[in-house]
Amino acid sequence: METLNERAGFLCNHEVLQILREQRDERASRIKELQRARKNGPRKEEFGTRDEIERIQPQDLHTVTFEALRYLEESVHPMRRQTTASVSKLLDELEELDLTKAERLQLVNLAPTTAVELHVCIEDITERFDEAGQERLLQLVKEHLGAEDAATAATKQAEEERIVAAAMEVDEPAQQEVDEREAEALMDDNALIDEGYAGRGDQYENDIDETAEPAE
Template identity: 30%
Template sequence: METIKANSAFLCNYEVMQILQQLKDNTQKKHKREGSLATVTYETVHYLQNSDSRNETPQAIEKFLEALKPFKLTKTEKLMMVNTPPRTELEIQLIVQESEERLSEEEVRKIVTIANECLPPPDET
């Protein structure tokens, strides 16, 4: 098998969780699939349901990405921010390559504020 277009599409954790939940639901209706696939699906869904993705919605993700447009971030940087919303300025530095040159301190604070408004952290329960 050959990869024709590497990275032609990116999926955020929320989208992966939705696809796997549908796969899991369809699998339960049909005959049981191979044990390893069912285990991987179950473990991945379980992990994603306990991550920040749990409280995300397509509308919130769209609003977040729209708000990030002025910052000229790469697709992968935006994807990382959707998957793990930055809650501190340090997290921005870890996600954005050469952030000190590309973003001002005010822009970094603005991104953190946008993340907290659009993608609220999961409940601490």
């Protein structure tokens, strides 16, 4: 594998979180479509469908996505309080200041609330920003990323519930359904075999009765 473009662009953690959610939901939607199509399909397509599900979402990809989402959505991270609009507004404000792209990215990802945290985000901050400038940076971060209103909290809870539901559904992609259909088919085969043996038994009894009749 060759990396054609090592750094096509910068993404903040909030953008990474959004992309992971979108990709997860897209894969889950494609898997559901396959499952619905298979319900009315012939049995010979079942194993091909399982291979297709594994191709859409390999187990290692599912695990990495699930762990990354769980990490980014932990309460200790500021992404829980961020929206696309708030991040965009903050970046617009920061572009007017003497900051590099990496420093603006750090301010969004870490959302500092104290001067100590601000020093982690900006190199040589004391030489580039006086106390008033540092206070302005903290105020901008607080204004755009510091509040978590009721709507954001509701969205967060809904997203958590959706993650749990998606994880439970995709972990065993339709395996239970396949097993049930195979079990039903096996029961049908056994019933046919039993019926065949029963018919042969009746024929044997008739043959024995005919043989046992005394000759006249």
